[in-house]
Amino acid sequence: MEKMKRITIFSGHYGSGKTNLAVSYAQYQRKMGYDVSIADLDIVNPYFRTKDSEKILEENGIELISLPFANTSVDLPSLPSQAYGLFDRKDRQVIIDLGGDDRGALALGRFVPRLREENNFEFVFTVNFYRPLTTTVDEALEVFREIEYASKLKFTKIVNNSNIGGQTTAEDVLKTVKMCEELAEKTGVDYSFTSVEGRLFDEVSKKLGKEKVFPITLQEKLF
């Protein structure tokens, strides 16, 4: 994988796997020896969020910045005040987990001037071609443009997170790579890597090359 920017923002269609990806990516950077903060800026979905991974993040020494109301039943779309500090604490790596779609991306708006000023970020479009409303390149492109419009920021990378949950096979993943390349071509934005559950890493990277595959761990499932 290429040289990392200080701030990585994961955005994409609702349910494209941003949170799982963000948590795994934070752990990856931490293992490389960086101080890492992960910020949950999801103002859309009150269920299934970064805070569900609180324990594993804490064990790995990753700072979690989330709303004081996350997972408390208070459905209040607000931003954590500590999020502002992330742009001043330049000694750390920062992972930002945005809410889904253009509505979720709105939360980024107020930070865009700071991001531009520092100019050391990746804005990642996460796509799962097995999700309804992004099952074709054109549909994904529509969501891609809507998010750019809402966030007032251009994407710099595309990550392919295509999966159908626990039943995903390597073949399911490989089938989608071409669509991702097509999306990259249409947008002029680099397709960075394909993320897969750890168990599929060997099989998929044999076909795509290790540098193009990123292993992720899924959040714990309770039922």
Added chain:
Amino acid sequence: MAEKVLMKGNEAIAEAAIKAGCRHYFGYPITPQTEIAAYMAKRMPKINGVFLQAESEISAINMVYGVAGTGYRVMTSSSSPGVSLKQEGISYIAGADLPALIVNVQRGGPGLGGIQPSQSDYFQATKGGGHGDYHLIVVAPASVQEMADLTILSFDLAEKYRVPAMLLADGTMGQMMEPVELPEVDYKPTEKDWTVTGTQMKRKHNIVNSLYLSPEELERTNFERFERYKQIEENEVRYESFMMDDAEYCVVAFGIASRVSKNAVIAARNMGIKVGMIRPITLWPFPVKPIAEAADKVKAFLSVELSMGQMIEDVKLASECKKPVYLCNRVGGMIPTPEQVLESIKKMAGGEN
């Protein structure tokens, strides 16, 4: 591209409704079902359908009433407090003998409650909900696949019997993601002899109405309606029986509670406790017969619910209290763990519940 897609329960409901021929959605956003409205907002304009965010739940359900009178497939969705608001309209729809789908992705109550999952609208869904003598057909999915399948079934049954149907899910079912295969539905709107779609001067006009000022007439419509309810009770009960063949104890659970309970039943079996589970898929009509039959075989029942104990009353009625019925529950947005259910099964088997 893909045959299988990874969907949230709420999205599966919305897409399945479209597959089933629904082209009219009226709603008002509320957590945790907002994805249904969001999905419809995106899809409906592309397929020449109507998505309309009404100014309130009350106007949304009355818009549903209006379209239902024309015989077209129509739905609304909400979560507990919003469904309470809709009750007057639902009663009117039932009183006018119209098919429609109402989705309730339940959250904790009473009052404004919380936004986490719950099953505490069981009474409201299965015992009427609004005023007057009526029933809804009530289905309770336990997987994202069933969210889709039962949506389609609800439209079919509602139309067949001219009764409104309710899909009763909960916040977790609405939010969880699972692979789904969406069935192709071969649905074409049929000519109906009761719709208000214009007579073209060729027939007597139809009236869709729930007002009957003559008590004799009102009594007659009630009797007729209950004849149809009887048919539904005879023909449309659906349930899943799990490890019941040699069971000495019977867990009864639906929706999210049945997923947790299934794990507990398997764990109890591994410990040598002969326990099985009956999972009602239709909550009305309730699977009375399988529970009555189980009552002659098992030593006790355990009703697992995300409520203070609502379905337990139907388990007692169906089993005619022949055997003790215990309750295992969490409320307010909490979900029982498989360990908690297992503990309750162990206690029941030890006779000390």
